[in-house]
């Protein structure tokens with residue numbers, strides 16, 4: 001059975017809620033084992049590297065920054081060899097108040113890990129979102145799943161379900 005690491009900070013409210021929905025969607029659509037890992041100051045490189053398939057959750061904070069719990073892990077990630085690792089990122093952002101930096105956290109994690117050899121999965125269209133600029137976009141796609149609970153909460157369930165279906169089709 002395929003084992004997937006689901007990485008997010010357990011103390012968050014919104015990111016945790018989305019992570020739990022993603023876990024549920026995987027359980028409904030596959031027989032993969034989803035193992036949740038708390039991204040906090042105690043997370044080790046060994047915990048991160050024990051999986052070949054990783055789902056990473058990050059909200060964008062403060063003018064396009066990673067949340068502190070990911071930021072603290074960046075120096076460790078900079079030294080990792082991610083060849084052979086499959087990564088799919090889900091981001092939370094606010095396209096109204098964060099329109100200049102919408103979902104930048106997706107891009108910050110994506111480029112960091114891609115530069116170290118990881119393969120990225122689960123890109124999604126920017127259609128249906130309104131914003132000025134995003135570091136999380138390449139071409140006309142987010143480098144992961146883009147969730148906006150502030151402005152488009154009603155679309156969330158469908159976005160999560162179809163993203164998980166897409167990941168299964170992409171053989172993430």
Ligand SMILES: Cc1cc2nc3c(=O)[nH]c(=O)nc-3n(C[C@H](O)[C@H](O)[C@H](O)COP(=O)(O)O)c2cc1C
Nearest residue numbers: 012014015059060062063064093094098101102103
């Ligand atoms: C102080 C603050 C700054 C934010 N800055 C951005 C931003 O630059 N870009 C963006 O897309 N969203 C931004 N957001 C929106 C958050 O990403 C969004 O509210 C998210 O759902 C928070 O998830 P969390 O509570 O799990 O951390 C910001 C929110 C707050 C409160």
